[in-house]
Every structure is written in structure tokens, then in C-alpha cells.
Amino acid sequence: MFAGDGARVLGVDPGLSRCGYGVVEQTPEGPRALSAGVIRTSASLGVPERLVELAEELDLVLAESQPSAVAVERVLFQANAKTAMAVGQASGLALLAAARRGLPVAEYSPNEVKQAVVGYGGAGKAQVQAMVRALLALPETPEPPDVADALALALCHLTVGPLRVQIGPAAGSERVPGLDRAIAAALAREGP
Amino acid sequence: MFAGDGARVLGVDPGLSRCGYGVVEQTPEGPRALSAGVIRTSASLGVPERLVELAEELDLVLAESQPSAVAVERVLFQANAKTAMAVGQASGLALLAAARRGLPVAEYSPNEVKQAVVGYGGAGKAQVQAMVRALLALPETPEPPDVADALALALCHLTVGPLRVQIGPAAGSERVPGLDRAIAAALAREGP
Numbered sequence: 008m009f010a011g012d013g014a015r016v017l018g019v020d021p022g023l024s025r026c027g028y029g030v031v032e033q034t035p036e037g038p039r040a041l042s043a044g045v046i047r048t049s050a051s052l053g054v055p056e057r058l059v060e061l062a063e064e065l066d067l068v069l070a071e072s073q074p075s076a077v078a079v080e081r082v083l084f085q086a087n088a089k090t091a092m093a094v095g096q097a098s099g100l101a102l103l104a105a106a107r108r109g110l111p112v113a114e115y116s117p118n119e120v121k122q123a124v125v126g127y128g129g130a131g132k133a134q135v136q137a138m139v140r141a142l143l144a145l146p147e148t149p150e151p152p153d154v155a156d157a158l159a160l161a162l163c164h165l166t167v168g169p170l171r172v173q174i175g176p177a178a179g180s181e182r183v184p185g186l187d188r189a190i191a192a193a194l195a196r197e198g199p
Numbered sequence: 200m201f202a203g204d205g206a207r208v209l210g211v212d213p214g215l216s217r218c219g220y221g222v223v224e225q226t227p228e229g230p231r232a233l234s235a236g237v238i239r240t241s242a243s244l245g246v247p248e249r250l251v252e253l254a255e256e257l258d259l260v261l262a263e264s265q266p267s268a269v270a271v272e273r274v275l276f277q278a279n280a281k282t283a284m285a286v287g288q289a290s291g292l293a294l295l296a297a298a299r300r301g302l303p304v305a306e307y308s309p310n311e312v313k314q315a316v317v318g319y320g321g322a323g324k325a326q327v328q329a330m331v332r333a334l335l336a337l338p339e340t341p342e343p344p345d346v347a348d349a350l351a352l353a354l355c356h357l358t359v360g361p362l363r364v365q366i367g368p369a370a371g372s373e374r375v376p377g378l379d380r381a382i383a384a385a386l387a388r389e390g391p
Contacts, residue, residue, distance in 0.1 A: 053304070054294060054306070055294040055295070055297060055298035055304040056298055058291055058294050058295045058298060059295060059298045059299055062295055062299075082284050082287070083284075091283070091284075091287070092274050092275075092283075092287045092290075094287075095274070095283070095284045095286075095287020095288050095290075095291065096287050096288065096290060096291025096294065097291065098284075098287075098288060098291075099250055099287065099288025099289065099290075099291035099292055100291055100292070100295060102246060102247040102250050102288065103247070103250045103251060103254055103292060105247060106247035106248055106250060106251045107251055107254075112245070112247040114246070
């Protein structure tokens with residue numbers, strides 16, 4: 008699961024109404040976005056049928072993007088129990104689809120993603136969008152935020168993934184230099 | 200989705216460590232249990248691989264039992280957020296597996312199931328186990344409780360399912376008479 012050059016990570020921000028996805032590849036010039044978007048399911052359908060739609064679309068994204076790893080947002084307790092459950096169901100499908108293809112799957116909490124991409128676990132949605140745009144040199148701010156979150160998950164895995172394989176504090180020195188520089192430059196531009 | 204004679208319902212009590220299932224068929228003599236059990240996944244594996252195991256086992260149960268409908272426990276907010284998420288992910292897989300086979304799927308909350316089977320939404324696990332045993336004339340108490348819960352879901356759907364198709368209070372008169380009698384008899388035996 009070493010995320011060196013050529014590593015291609017699919018990030019998935021799970022949801023039943025909107026499921027963000029983004030594919031980022033590590034290149035010698037730094038991380039590059041290959042594709043991104045939002046899967047929406049028909050609100051007029053029941054939950055089981057919406058899950059079928061989502062599973063089919065996720066399989067399409069996996070088939071088209073051929074990632075070497077998948078990063079899925081770890082679902083945490085949410086104030087809205089009904090939404091949390093739909094997100095849990097959607098995340099189960101994403102984990103299943105990736106594991107069925109034999110792909111390594113990592114889960115990251117929203118705070119871990121923000122820490123890795125913005126450098127601050129409490130960052131807001133707009134900050135994540137701006138940093139993702141800067142890090143990937145995108146011509147526009149990724150919209151809706153679900154797309155930025157998915158790309159941020161992929162970026163997070165490219166940075167943190169190799170560290171997770173290593174164990175112990177010594178691993179902390181092994182960062183992806185290009186991403187570190189880009190984060191520092193973008194932070195200086197954006198301010199805290 | 201009329202659950203008359205011949206209707207065969209698979210009940211699923213979703214979970215990643217233990218997923219209960221039970222198949223109940225409506226016969227002229229009343230509801231009859233065809234099979235039941237618990238799917239366990241390897242605790243030594245990661246969540247994605249466990250979800251793959253669960254999905255494969257659920258597909259096997261569906262293929263072997265050939266139900267005409269599936270009833271899945273509706274996941275509600277739980278105190279333990281981590282457990283709730285695993286249950287949400289497992290329920291997503293169960294809904295997906297059933298919907299992919301074109302089967303009608305109904306979700307019932309634990310309280311709806313207890314209300315339908317025990318006649319009291321606040322019933323305890325032991326009461327549900329005893330009522331399921333009585334209603335299905337089982338030689339032993341179904342263990343673990345996950346099995347009883349799954350059979351109770353199937354019984355609930357056989358009773359409540361036809362009412363959900365009808366709309367309005369008039370539908371309340373359309374009960375499955377055999378099950379009603381069995382409930383009354385067993386309640387008289389068990390006490391409140």
C-alpha cells in the first residue's frame with residue numbers, strides 16, 4: 008500500500024443522497040486529479056433500490072478509474088441519526104465494492120483528512136475546498152463540498168497511507184515532499 | 200407483497216459480529232420456521248473483508264431459502280456509535296442483497312417487531328425468544344437472541360406486511376387470524 012509515484016487513490020465520501028468520489032494519482036510533479044464527481048440516487052425510490060443504484064455507480068467508478076487503493080471517510084456519530092444510518096449503509100457498500108476487487112481500503116475520520124490536507128483538524132468546508140484546489144492546481148473550486156472531501160480523502164491517503172504501514176514515531180519523518188511543500192505554500196497564501 | 204399462505208419471509212437482524220437470519224413460511228396451519236441461524240464474520244479481519252464475508256453468506260442464505268420477501272431490522276440510534284455504524288453497514292448489505300434479487304424489502308424498528316410479536320413494544324429479549332418459540336412451536340428457545348430477533352422480524356412482516364400495503368385504519372381489521380390466535384394463546388400462557 009505504498010503510495011509512491013504511480014499510486015492512484017479513489018477517495019469516497021459516502022452518502023445516499025450525494026456520494027462524492029475523486030481519483031488522485033501521485034506523479035513526479037505531485038498529486039494530480041484524474042476524475043471526480045458526485046453520485047446521486049433517486050429520492051423517489053426506496054432505500055433498498057437507492058442502495059442498488061449506488062452500488063452500480065460505485066462499481067462503474069472503480070472499473071473506469073482502476074485505482075490501486077481506496078480511501079473511505081470513516082463515519083462517526085452524527086446528531087441526525089437517520090442521516091448517520093444512511094451514511095453508514097452507503098459506506099458499507101463502498102467498503103464492500105473495494106474489498107471485492109481485492110483493493111486495499113483505508114478509512115479516515117474527517118479530522119484526520121483535514122489534518123492531513125489543511126494542517127488543522129477543525130478546518131471548515133471552504134478551507135478544505137480551497138486547499139484541495141491549491142494542492143491539485145485545479146482551475147476551479149471543487150463543488151459541491153462532497154467532491155472536495157472525496158479528493159481530500161485521496162490526498163490524505165497518499166500522504167498518511169505510507170505512514171500507517173510503518174509503525175512508530177520514526178515513520179513521522181516519511182512525508183510526501185511535494186505535498187508538504189504545496190500545503191505550506193497554500194497555507195501561507197490562505198492564512199490560518 | 201401480500202403475505203398469505205405460501206409467503207416465505209427472510210428476517211435479518213443485521214450486524215457485523217453476529218447477523219441473525221430466520222426464514223418463516225405461512226402455511227394453512229400457521230407460520231412455520233424453515234431455517235435460522237447466525238452469520239459470524241472473522242474478528243481477525245478488517246471491516247472491508249468482514250463485509251465481503253457477510254455479503255457472501257447473505258447471498259447463500261437468499262439462494263438457499265428462496266424467500267418471497269425480506270424483512271430487515273431498521274437500525275436506530277444506539278449509545279455505542281461504533282457498533283451502530285457496523286450495524287448500519289451490515290444493514291446496507293442486507294438491503295442491497297435483497298433488492299438486487301428484485302425482492303420486496305421491508306424495514307421494521309425493534310419496537311414494531313416486539314409490538315407485532317409480543318404485543319408490547321417494550322418487551323425484553325427473553326420475552327421475544329419465548330414468543331417466537333411459542334408462535335413457531337419450536338422444540339427449543341431460539342439462541343442466541345439474534346436468531347429469535349430474525350425470526351420475529353419474519354413473523355412481524357407476515358402480520359404487518361399486508362397492512363402496510365393497505366392504507367388507512369380500515370386495514371387494521373385485516374390480520375392473519377392464525378398468528379393472532381397463537382399470540383393470544385401464548386400471551387395467556389406467558390403472562391404480561
